[in-house]
Each structure stands twice: as C-alpha cells, then as structure tokens.
Amino acid sequence: MSFKQEDVKRPIANFPPSVWRDEFLFYDQQEDQDGVEKEVEELKEEVRKEIVHAMNIPTEHTNLLKLVDAVERLGVAYYFEQEIDQVLQHFYNAYGDKWKGGAISVWFRIMRQHGYFVSTDIFNNYKSKDGAFKEPLNDDVVGLLELYEATYLRLPGEIILDDALSFTRGRLDDISKDLSSTNSIVSKQIQEALAQPLHKRVPRIESVRYISFYQQQPLHNMSLLKLAKLGFNLLQSLHKKELNQIYKWWKGFDVPTNLPYARNRLVESYFWSLCVYFEPQYSESRMFLAKVFATATLLDDTYDAYGTLEELEIFTKALKMWSITCLDGLPKSMKLIYQMLLEMYEDMEKILSMMGIAHHLNYIREAMMEYIGCYMKEAKWANDGYIPTTEEHKEVATTSSGYKFVLIASFAAMGDVITDKVFKWALTMPPIARSSCVISRVMDDIVTHEEEQERMHVASSIQCYMKEHNVTKQQVYDLFNEKVEEAWKEMNHESLRCKDVEMSVIMRVINLARAMDVLYKNKDHFTHVDDELINHIKSLLVDAIVI
Known part of the structure; x- marks a missing residue:
C-alpha cells in the first residue's frame, strides 16, 4: 500500500528542536581514575567504621541517625546498603515505635522511607492539650523543617500529619520572609523545601544540592563530604560514558531529518532514566530505559501528532507481529x-x-x-471527535501515560532481585504502580492539555471532567492537584504494605513519580526544555564537583 504524504492532513505539533548540539557524542575519561577509586575505598572504610561503631552505643544513636540521613542525601548510600539496613533493623528491634533519641521527625521519615511501618503517635508530643502545636516548635527552624519533611511520608487518614504539614508550611513561609534579608542561607533552604519536599526530590539532583549545603555546616563529617564529592565525579564519568554510547546509537537514525514531526529528546530521556536509578550496578538497565523513553516519545508523537488512523492501524498490526518482514508495508517514518x-x-x-x-x-x-493498544484507542477517539467519560478516559489514559510500560522496562537487567514473579506482579497494575501512573497522567495533563487541544487530539482528562461536571478549568486543576497528593499518600501506604517485592523494586516506582515532579511540575519541561532542566542536566552530566 502506498501513502501519499502530501494528500494527508496531519495534526502536526511543531515541537521545539533539541537544545543540545553534539557535545555528548564525545567522551573523555577522567585522568587517574585508579587513584580516585583507591581514595574512595579508603574513605568508604572510614565512614563504614563510624557507622558500625556507633550502632552498639545507644547514646550515639541520634548522631548515627543523622549520619545515615547525610549519607543518603549526599548520594552515597549505595556504598553502605548493608550497613544502613543493619542500623535501621537494629533501631526497629530496639525501639519499635518508641524512638528514644532526638530528631524524631528524621527517625520517622527514614524508617518509613525504608519500609518500616512506624506509628504517628510519637508526634503527639508536639501538640498541647488543646490540639495546637506547642510554642517552642514555632521558632525552631530545624525542628520545623524536619517535621515538614516527615509529613510527606504520610498515609491516607493520618490527620496529625495533615495538620503538621499545614502548620509547618505556614510557619516556615513566615520565617522565610522574615529571614530573607538577614539569613539568606536558611531562607533559601526553607524556600527550596517549600518548593519541593525531600520525598519528591530526585536523589541524584538532591545529592548535588546537598553536597553544597552540607559543606557549609560547621560540624560536617569531612571524610563523608570528600567521599560524596569523589563518588559523585566517579559515577558522573560512568554516566557520561553511558550517554555517549546511546547518543551514538541514536545519532545513527538521524531523527531530526527522518522524523521532523517528533520530539528529539535523547539527552532528556537519559536524564529521565537517571532519575529512576543512578547507581553503578544499574548501568545496562539505565541505558535500555533511556532508549525506551526516547523511542516511547517518538511513538507518542506518531500516534498523537502525525499518523492517520489508517497508518496507525497498519503500524499497530506490524508491532503485534514483531518481524522485520513487516517493514516493507509501513509508511516511511514508521x-x-x-x-x-x-x-x-x-x-x-x-x-x-x-x-x-x-x-x-x-x-x-x-x-x-x-x-500501544491504549494509544490506538485514543487515536480512534480523536478521529471520531469523541469525548469519553471521565471513567472511560481514566482507564485508558492511566496506561497510555506510559508509566506502567516504562516501570516494567526498567526491570530489564536489574539483577537477581527481578524474577518472573516481579514482572507478573507489575503487569497486574498493583496499587503502588497505579498511584505512580495517576501522578504521571494527571501532572502531564495539567501542563500539556491546552497546547494539545490546539491540534486534533484526544480530549484530555481536564476536558472530560469539565464537560461531565460542568466546572471551570481552575476547579479541575485544584481537584487534580489534590489527586496527585492523594496518590502520593497511597504510594507511601503501598510501599509499606508491598512485601511481595524487594525495596529496590519499590524505589523504581517512587523514583518514576519523583521524575514527574521535575519534568512536569508547573510546565512541560520535557517538551519545552528550559534553563531549569538544562541546569539539572549540566549539573549531573557535564559539570564535575570541585573537590
């Protein structure tokens, strides 16, 4: 069958071109990596000894908790996974829900992050008999920040943490304004936390930010700080090498020339996969996932912003057959x-x-x-001008967000932790995966729906809801932003309940949600790549940290 391109009216989107030249086509390995690796090993041993020594001294447990928190925020927890697991298990065995040390909020946050279902009862200490938060907390900036960060580990129905979030957010906002001229460092720290809480931050981006903050602290651990800097640069060198490899693969297809209608987002796709896992043991998985994100973007644009229904039906059939013999029957771009x-x-x-x-x-x-099947359904709706009900849209769009597919793709080559059972679990769309998909779909729709409706495009969840419930766009935004917060609570809950899979699997789900908070918060940064995303990418893949 021949396709006369010039006769076909297409819903072309005119996406912006890539902001990157070919800087990632070249890779220069750092000099003297052997020397750096030797120093890293020595520093790891120093920090390891500190962790193990403090574990059996109860009076040191608060300091040990803070050390574990620093290790994780500085991005070097993968060096000490076994030791951290031992520490937290020791804490849980010794204290259960009744932590005896200081930094209660940090203890609560870290225990929940690692899958321990600790109770919120410990926060009753922060409240007076009339239910208000106690006076001393009002002006304790560190205590307020720690409590604020802990609230984002809350589950549905945990009213005390909902109240604590409302209280700390308001108080921190006031303090930030008061301090803006007198203490810019603390004011900036508060503003960053209010803009994006720690639980929603991409770990690798947080490590860059936290290294800068940590070294300004008067009592920082010098060995740990140096380990974080050297470790970051060493791992950045691996990431550069990975991006270089897949960039060469991508370059061979010359996407801008051959697929001018589609987004050319290989670098951003690698960044997205880096959000999902940055640790060295996931190198093969990360490169594959980056290719998945990049090609899924081409598929998205082919189904959404290029293909006719007839072409898409032929393409979908060819994908089902999965054979090189199908190539001849496809339109050129496909x-x-x-x-x-x-x-x-x-x-x-x-x-x-x-x-x-x-x-x-x-x-x-x-x-x-x-x-792909959900894309096809949406293409038919768009072709027919059909506006589905909110429920119809939700069932299709939650899967067409692509997050279930990329979650399952992220498991490839991850190691022994991934079994047939894990794949089968993920394919059922378990509640934790559904929550991450909801976050993806809703955040995407909020920032992309207006631009999409400028061309022939399936109605977004925003349009569906406005039509069905006769409400304004802003009312839908407010409601959908609440849905995102509820989905985070559900994801927190499921991360504590999911005992069928390892924590390293759960973290892929959570990190995918975190990536949305970088790429689709307030605007579509992935499509319209701006300084904010460029700076993130440069900080992770171009600029080494000064030792």
Whole structure:
C-alpha cells in the first residue's frame, strides 16, 4: 500500500528542536581514575567504621541517625546498603515505635522511607492539650523543617500529619520572609523545601544540592563530604560514558531529518532514566530505559501528532507481529521507528541471554503492546471527535501515560532481585504502580492539555471532567492537584504494605513519580526544555564537583 504524504492532513505539533548540539557524542575519561577509586575505598572504610561503631552505643544513636540521613542525601548510600539496613533493623528491634533519641521527625521519615511501618503517635508530643502545636516548635527552624519533611511520608487518614504539614508550611513561609534579608542561607533552604519536599526530590539532583549545603555546616563529617564529592565525579564519568554510547546509537537514525514531526529528546530521556536509578550496578538497565523513553516519545508523537488512523492501524498490526518482514508495508517514518524498536530489543536480548533470562523481554513487550493498544484507542477517539467519560478516559489514559510500560522496562537487567514473579506482579497494575501512573497522567495533563487541544487530539482528562461536571478549568486543576497528593499518600501506604517485592523494586516506582515532579511540575519541561532542566542536566552530566 502506498501513502501519499502530501494528500494527508496531519495534526502536526511543531515541537521545539533539541537544545543540545553534539557535545555528548564525545567522551573523555577522567585522568587517574585508579587513584580516585583507591581514595574512595579508603574513605568508604572510614565512614563504614563510624557507622558500625556507633550502632552498639545507644547514646550515639541520634548522631548515627543523622549520619545515615547525610549519607543518603549526599548520594552515597549505595556504598553502605548493608550497613544502613543493619542500623535501621537494629533501631526497629530496639525501639519499635518508641524512638528514644532526638530528631524524631528524621527517625520517622527514614524508617518509613525504608519500609518500616512506624506509628504517628510519637508526634503527639508536639501538640498541647488543646490540639495546637506547642510554642517552642514555632521558632525552631530545624525542628520545623524536619517535621515538614516527615509529613510527606504520610498515609491516607493520618490527620496529625495533615495538620503538621499545614502548620509547618505556614510557619516556615513566615520565617522565610522574615529571614530573607538577614539569613539568606536558611531562607533559601526553607524556600527550596517549600518548593519541593525531600520525598519528591530526585536523589541524584538532591545529592548535588546537598553536597553544597552540607559543606557549609560547621560540624560536617569531612571524610563523608570528600567521599560524596569523589563518588559523585566517579559515577558522573560512568554516566557520561553511558550517554555517549546511546547518543551514538541514536545519532545513527538521524531523527531530526527522518522524523521532523517528533520530539528529539535523547539527552532528556537519559536524564529521565537517571532519575529512576543512578547507581553503578544499574548501568545496562539505565541505558535500555533511556532508549525506551526516547523511542516511547517518538511513538507518542506518531500516534498523537502525525499518523492517520489508517497508518496507525497498519503500524499497530506490524508491532503485534514483531518481524522485520513487516517493514516493507509501513509508511516511511514508521519504518524507522520500527527498526529502532527491533534493534533496541535485540541489543537487550543479547544481554539478557548472557544472564539466562532472555524470556524477560516477553513481559516488556507485553507491557509495550498494552500501552500501544491504549494509544490506538485514543487515536480512534480523536478521529471520531469523541469525548469519553471521565471513567472511560481514566482507564485508558492511566496506561497510555506510559508509566506502567516504562516501570516494567526498567526491570530489564536489574539483577537477581527481578524474577518472573516481579514482572507478573507489575503487569497486574498493583496499587503502588497505579498511584505512580495517576501522578504521571494527571501532572502531564495539567501542563500539556491546552497546547494539545490546539491540534486534533484526544480530549484530555481536564476536558472530560469539565464537560461531565460542568466546572471551570481552575476547579479541575485544584481537584487534580489534590489527586496527585492523594496518590502520593497511597504510594507511601503501598510501599509499606508491598512485601511481595524487594525495596529496590519499590524505589523504581517512587523514583518514576519523583521524575514527574521535575519534568512536569508547573510546565512541560520535557517538551519545552528550559534553563531549569538544562541546569539539572549540566549539573549531573557535564559539570564535575570541585573537590
């Protein structure tokens, strides 16, 4: 079948071009990495000894808790996973819900982050008999910040933490304004926390921010600080090498020339995968996931902003058949995407074959086809001018957000922690995955729906809700932002209840939600790449930290 491109009216979006030149096409390895690795090993041993020594001294437990918090925020927890697990298990065995040390809010936050279901009762100490928060807390900036950060680990129905969030947010906002001229460091710290709480921050971005903050603290641990800086640069070198490899792969397809209608977002896609996991052991997984994000963007734009219904039906059929023999029957632009997908999966199949788990790709392809099926449904709705009900839209759009597919794709080559059981669990869309998908879908819709409606596009959840309930756009925004917060609470709850899978699997779900808080908060930074995202990418992939 031949396709006369000039006769076809297409819903072209005119996406902005890539902001990057070919700077990632070249990779220069750091000099003397052996010397750096040797120093890192020595510093790791120093910090490890401190952790182990303090574990069996109850009077040191508050300091140990703060050390663990610093290790995690500085981005070097992957060096001490075993020791941190031992510390937190020791704390739970010794104290249960009744922590005896200081920094109560830090204890609560860290225990919940690691899957320990500790009670909120301990926060009753912060309240007076009339239910108000006690006076001393009013002016304790550190205490307020710690309590504020702890509230974001709350579950549905935990009223005391809802109240604490409202109280701390208001008080910190007032303090920040009062301090803006006299203490800019503390004021900035408060403003950053109010803009994005720690629980929603991407760990690798937080490590850059926190290294800068931590070294200004008078009592910082010098060995830990140096380890964080050296470790960051060492790992950045690996990340640069990974991006260089996949950039060369991507460059070979010449997306801007061959697919001018689509977003060319390879660098941003690698950044997205870096949000999901930055640790060295996930190198192969991270590169594959970056390719998944980049090609999923091309698929999104092909189904949303280019293909006719007839073309998309042929393309979808070819994807189901999954054979190079299907290439000849495809429109030119779709041939290239089809080739990219075949090659990408073929490369991962070789890696998984060496690990003896090549069949894991079947689960990833199953998730991809479910995702494509939802795109096809939306394409039919758009073609028919049909505005679905909110419920109809929710069922399709939660999957078409792509987050279920990319979550399952992120498991590829992750190691022994990923079994057939984990893939089957994820394919059922368990509640924790659904919460992350809801966050993705809702945040995306809020910032993209107006631009999308300027062309022929399926109605967004915003339009569906406005039509069905006869409410204003702002009312829907307010309601949907509440939905995002409720989804975070549900995700917190499920992260404590999910005992079928390891914490490293749960963290992929949480980190995917965190990535949305960077890429789709207040605007579509992924499509309209601005200084904020450019600075994040440069801080992680261009600029080394000064030692």
